[in-house]
Amino acid sequence: MVDLSACPLDTLTADEHVAFFAWIEGMTVDGDREDGPAFAGWLREHAAIPGDVTWVFYSQGSGALAGTASLIRRDRSLLAPADGWVLGGVNVVAAVRGQGVGAAIMRWIDSELRQRARKQGRPVRVLLQADNPVAVRLYERLGYHSVDGIPGVYTAVYALDAK
Ligand SMILES: CC(C)(COP(=O)(O)OP(=O)(O)OC[C@H]1O[C@@H](n2cnc3c(N)ncnc32)[C@H](O)[C@@H]1OP(=O)(O)O)[C@@H](O)C(=O)NCCC(=O)NCCS
Incomplete structure (x- = not known):
């Protein structure tokens, strides 16, 4: 288990x-499914929006940078539902992909969203966009399913105690 x-x-x-x-800026569409400078601009833009949060994940063992993910209100044309969020910018450092880091990030996001649901006293609905089959499988295992009529968009509802 990755911590x-x-x-x-x-x-x-x-x-x-x-x-x-430096990691973000160095990303390429071929290697990371992100254009580095554009992704850096996206992260800086969301850093200035109240409520939007980007997390940077480090391996607890080595302290090495492992990945990132953001919960935001709007990702380009995808707008969060009322009282919900868009999950975006999920990316794992290339050298440690396929070792459970992505799954660990999603478990962490899962518990963050359950906590938010408990705090606000009602379920939280989350939307995300994905076209990478590895990512789609990961999201589906955590309960996300495709939104009818919107190709590449997935959703999950985090209930107060169970999803
Ligand atoms: C998608 C991504 C976040 C997954 O993170 P990861 O750390 O590689 O994923 P994990 O190691 O936790 O693996 C998750 C599952 O995918 C499988 N997997 C991982 N890499 C794989 C690969 N290259 N080919 C096939 N399956 C793969 C794992 O076996 C695991 O499945 P399992 O639980 O059934 O064993 C990561 O590959 C990444 O950053 N990709 C580039 C950016 C991207 O596409 N982000 C998603 C945007 S929507």
Whole structure:
């Protein structure tokens, strides 16, 4: 089982911030399904939006940067449902893909959303966009299903105690 620490982007030290954005800026569409500079711009844009949060995940064992994920109100044309969120920007450092980091990030996001549902006293609905079959399988295992009529968009509802 992979153990991760989750740090909100705005709590990183200056050095961690530089290392995180160096990883992001270096991404390529072929290797990471992201254009690095565009993804960096997307992250900076969401960092300025109240309520939107990006987490940076580190391996608890080595402290190495492992991945990232964001809960935001709007991802381009995809708008979160009322009182819900869009999950975006899920990415794992290429060198550690296929080792359970993505699943660990999703377990962490899962518990964060259950906590939000408990705090607000009603279920939280989440939307995401995905076209990477590995990612889609990962999301489906956690209870996401495709939204009828909107190709590539998936949803899950986090109830107060069970999904
Ligand atoms: C999609 C992504 C986040 C998954 O993270 P990961 O750390 O590689 O995933 P995990 O190691 O936790 O594996 C999750 C599942 O996918 C499978 N898997 C992982 N890499 C795979 C690969 N290259 N081919 C086939 N299956 C793979 C694993 O076996 C596991 O399935 P299992 O639980 O049935 O064994 C990661 O590959 C990534 O960052 N990809 C590029 C960016 C991206 O596509 N992000 C998603 C945007 S929607």
